[in-house]
Amino acid sequence: xxxxxxxxxxxxxxxxxxxxxxxxxxxxxxxxxxxxxxxxxxxxxxxxxxxxxxxxxxxxxxxxxxxxxxxxxxxxxxxxxxxxxxxxxxxxxxxxxxxxxxxxxxxxxxxxxxxxxxxxxxxxxxxxxxxxxxxxxxxxxxxxxxxxxxxxxxxxxxxxxxxxxxxxxxxxxxxxxxxxxxxxxxxxxxxxxxxxxxxxxxxxxxxxxxxxxxxxxxxxxxxxxxxxxxxxxxxxxxxxxxxxxxxxxxxxxxxxxxxxxx
Amino acid sequence: xxxxxxxxxxxxxxxxxxxxxxxxxxxxxxxxxxxxxxxxxxxxxxxxxxxxxxxxxxxxxxxxxxxxxxxxxxxxxxxxxxxxxxxxxxxxxxxxxxxxxxxxxxxxxxxxxxxxxxxxxxxxxxxxxxxxxxxxxxxxxxxxxxxxxxxxxxxxxxxxxxxxxxxxxxxxxxxxxxxxxxxxxxxxxxxxxxxxxxxxxxxxxxxxxxxxxxxxxxxxxxxxxxxxxxxxxxxxxxxxxxxxxxxxxxxxxxxxxxxxxxxxxxxxxxxxxxxxxxxxxxxxxxxxxxxxxxxxxxxxxxxxxxxxxxxxxxxxxxxxx
Numbered sequence: 001x002x003x004x005x006x007x008x009x010x011x012x013x014x015x016x017x018x019x020x021x022x023x024x025x026x027x028x029x030x031x032x033x034x035x036x037x038x039x040x041x042x043x044x045x046x047x048x049x050x051x052x053x054x055x056x057x058x059x060x061x062x063x064x065x066x067x068x069x070x071x072x073x074x075x076x077x078x079x080x081x082x083x084x085x086x087x088x089x090x091x092x093x094x095x096x097x098x099x100x101x102x103x104x105x106x107x108x109x110x111x112x113x114x115x116x117x118x119x120x121x122x123x124x125x126x127x128x129x130x131x132x133x134x135x136x137x138x139x140x141x142x143x144x145x146x147x148x149x150x151x152x153x154x155x156x157x158x159x160x161x162x163x164x165x166x167x168x169x170x171x172x173x174x175x176x177x178x179x180x181x182x183x184x185x186x187x188x189x190x191x192x193x194x195x196x197x198x199x200x201x202x203x204x205x206x207x208x209x210x211x212x213x214x215x216x217x218x219x220x221x222x223x224x225x226x227x228x229x230x231x232x233x234x235x236x237x238x239x240x241x242x243x244x245x246x247x248x249x250x251x252x253x254x255x256x257x258x259x260x261x262x
Numbered sequence: 263x264x265x266x267x268x269x270x271x272x273x274x275x276x277x278x279x280x281x282x283x284x285x286x287x288x289x290x291x292x293x294x295x296x297x298x299x300x301x302x303x304x305x306x307x308x309x310x311x312x313x314x315x316x317x318x319x320x321x322x323x324x325x326x327x328x329x330x331x332x333x334x335x336x337x338x339x340x341x342x343x344x345x346x347x348x349x350x351x352x353x354x355x356x357x358x359x360x361x362x363x364x365x366x367x368x369x370x371x372x373x374x375x376x377x378x379x380x381x382x383x384x385x386x387x388x389x390x391x392x393x394x395x396x397x398x399x400x401x402x403x404x405x406x407x408x409x410x411x412x413x414x415x416x417x418x419x420x421x422x423x424x425x426x427x428x429x430x431x432x433x434x435x436x437x438x439x440x441x442x443x444x445x446x447x448x449x450x451x452x453x454x455x456x457x458x459x460x461x462x463x464x465x466x467x468x469x470x471x472x473x474x475x476x477x478x479x480x481x482x483x484x485x486x487x488x489x490x491x492x493x494x495x496x497x498x499x500x501x502x503x504x505x506x507x508x509x510x511x512x513x514x515x516x517x518x519x520x521x522x523x524x525x526x527x528x529x530x531x532x533x534x535x536x537x538x539x540x541x542x543x544x545x546x547x548x549x550x551x552x553x554x555x556x557x558x559x560x561x562x563x564x565x566x567x568x569x570x571x572x573x574x575x576x577x578x579x580x581x582x583x
Contacts, residue, residue, distance in 0.1 A: 003486060004384065017381050020374075021395045024454065028398070030420045031410040070309070078306035085299025093303060093311075100314050102564040104515040106537045107557040110550045111320035113331065134313040137306050166297045195403035197518050202545065213405035216522075220409070230409045237406045245401045249394070252401065253462050 035232035043232040050222060052207065053233075057240070059204075060194055060211040063128050067193040068186055070133040071140050075185060078137075079144035080174050084156055085166060094145075100138040105131070105198050116203065127203035128211075132193050140185045147181040148174060183251050194241070212237050318561065325554035331544070336551065343555035353556065356534045359445060363535070364513035367452050371509065372502060374453070375460025380490065382461075383468050393461075400458035407455075408522035412438065415447050415523075441532035444524045448533050451519050456512070460505055467498040503575030510567045514560060517541065536560045 004010050035043055047053065081087060082094055108131055116122040121130075151173070159169045197213040204210050207218070215233050223229040245252050325343055329336035347353050378396055382389045399407075414420050415437040422434040437443045471494065479489050517537035524533040534542075536556065544553030 003480060010385070013381065013384060014386060017378075017386055017392055020378070020381075021392050024395050024399060024457070026420075026424075027407065027410055027414055027454065030414050031407075034410070034413055074305045074309055078303040081299035081302030084296070085302060086296035087299040087303065090299070093307060096311050096315075097306065099565065100310050102511050102514075102561070102568050103314055103318075104517075104537055104560060104564065106515075106517060106540045106544075107321060107561055108314070108317045109541070110324055110331065110544055110554050110557070111317040114320070114324075115317075130309075130313065134310045137310045141306060166302075170302075191401060195401075195405070197403065197405040197522075198541075213403050216406065216409045227409070227413055231413065234406050234409055238402050241401045241403070242398055245398065246394070249397075253393075253397070253466075 031231055031234055031238070035228060035235045038226075038228045043228045044236070046223075046229055047219070047233045047236060050219075055208055056210060056212045056215050056218075056237075059125075059209055060213075063125055063132070063200075063211060064190055064193040066125065066129040067133045067136065068189045070129070071136045071189045072182065072185060074133070074137055075140035075144055076174065076178065076182070077170075078141050079148050079178075080166075080170050082141065082145045083148035084151075084153070084169075094141075097138045097141055100135065101142075103135065105135065105196075109198075109202055113202065122203060123205045123209065125209065128196075128199045132196060132199060136189050136192055140189065143184065144178060144181050147178060151177055180254070184254055187248070187252050190244075318558075321554045321557050324551055325558050327551040327554075329551040330548040331550040339551070343552050344559070346552065347555050347559060352531050352534055352539060355531055356536050356539045359533065359535055360513050360516070362445065363449055363452070363516065364510055366449050367456070367513070368506060368509040370449075370453050371457055371460045372505060374457050375464045375505075376495075376498070378457070378461045379464035379468055380494065382465065396461050397458040399455045402455075404451075404455060404518040405522060407451075408519070411447070411451050411523045438524050439529060441529050444529060444532045448516075448520050448524055451523060452512075452516070455519075456509075459508075463501050463505060464498055467501040468494060471497040499575075503571065506571045506575065507568055510571055511564060514564045514567070 004013055037043075039046070078097075082090055087093065112127070112131055113122070116127045121127045155173060156169050159173060164172070195213065196211075200211040200214055204214075210218070215237050216230055219230045219233045324336075326338055326340055327336040328339045328343075378392075382392060386392070416422075417434075417436040417439070419437075421437065425431060425433050435443065437447050475493060476489060479493055484492070513535075515537055516535045520533040520535050521538050521541065540553045540556050540560065543549045543556065
């Protein structure tokens with residue numbers, strides 16, 4: 001966007017960008033450096049030797065996968081309905097769904113707590129999966145509906161003329177054609193579910209069910225004031241996220257910008 | 263969100279027009295070609311609208327109770343909780359922090375996101391590396407980074423160390439532990455975490471700007487500054503509105519960072535937000551009815567904010583076209 005012709009101008013631009021990103025790198029450097037202070041790699045060994053460390057990751061994965069599957073299925077069905085099928089007063093339903101986007105999680109705590117305990121869902125994966133999925137569906141529908149509306153109607157009509165009902169149309173047209181936006185939804189939902197802190201904090205009491213976002217607290221309890229081990233656990237928790245991002249970099253960026261590009 | 267939201271307001275008409283020309287325009291014909299869709303949207307409605315509206319309704323009911331969350335027969339107090347909320351100084355503190363937080367983080371993020379997007383659209387070497395560095399904070403869970411920031415901003419932490427080593431040692435202070443700076447800590451962490459999103463959205467939006475317009479402007483002798491203010495900034499207005507809505511709602515939802523970094527709401531409630539206050543009232547203090555009343559107020563504010571920003575953004579877009 002900026003056009004710089006002179007050599008010095010180019011160097012200057014490069015220097016400016018480099019200086020500007022340093023603050024973004026700094027906390028990561030602090031994290032790694034802090035985790036190696038004191039006993040060095042011994043901190044990592046100590047963290048690994050805490051029984052049940054792997055369980056946090058497994059729990060986060062189970063919850064994230066559960067949320068992703070529910071959001072994907074439900075959002076795809078609904079977006080197809082909204083975009084291409086006949087629904088009386090469809091915009092009313094759509095705005096009812098969109099209004100959920102403004103909903104802060106913390107508002108749900110009291111009613112969910114009361115309902116979960118009476119249904120026996122408290123302290124199970126479902127207590128976290130269901131509300132997280134419910135909160136993620138509206139945005140997924142918003143993105144996918146726009147995307148499906150871009151698919152020409154002629155395609156669906158041709159399928160209908162050939163005798164395909166809407167179920168077949170959905171299976172053979174919508175599912176394959178929405179792959180790009182589906183990737184975006186998966187990434188979005190993954191970040192939302194994997195990084196969520198409040199729901200697991202309130203609804204998962206047994207340590208064997210708790211997620212990675214509760215690890216720092218767990219280790220603060222385990223190692224009292226030994227900040228180096230807490231930081232080592234933070235590094236170990238961050239690594240899978242950074243690796244996933246680096247491997248799927250394009251997908252992550254496209255996923256997050258999908259809302260802005262029509 | 264705002265852009266897509268705005269466009270869904272338009273597309274039904276457009277697609278309807280297209281559809282009617284494609285199918286010959288007859289009303290009967292159109293209905294024939296469109297099978298019923300209600301069963302398809304039902305699962306989403308049951309899950310999201312059903313669950314969430316049920317919770318909101320339930321919260322509304324609880325908000326008229328004086329309830330500790332477990333007692334089997336809560337005592338009904340009518341609108342007393344609401345009256346109490348409006349007289350609660352901590353509630354107004356939380357509102358004030360939310361407003362300051364929204365304005366500051368939104369302005370700085372917009373500026374930084376725009377700056378990074380512009381710079382990385384210019385011919386910069388190793389652009390991918392910079393992109394990754396700005397974006398990694400987005401994928402890291404705030405809860406995981408909280409201990410890192412507690413360490414970073416501690417009195418003997420690395421931030422004070424850097425200040426001392428660049429000759430600003432007189433600025434050293436306990437950033438988290440004092441009321442005058444704890445809110446700034448929360449805001450700077452949020453900016454660190456969220457700039458990647460702002461940047462990516464602007465980066466994508468700038469890619470959509472017609473290159474020939476930029477070239478024409480340059481041939482006419484427009485400076486970099488001029489193209490930025492006259493072409494790029496108006497060209498990404500939709501993104502700015504979307505980010506405005508996102509930041510406003512994000513400010514109202516803020517919980518993780520103030521709760522975990524600035525010791526659960528900060529010294530003397532100095533980083534109390536609506537989210538942390540509702541949590542504190544509801545869970546550790548067991549005043550579930552009172553928390554529910556604040557929740558309902560929070561919801562009303564969130565919906566009103568979203569509508570206002572959306573409206574104003576669209577108006578401005580309209581006046582430019």
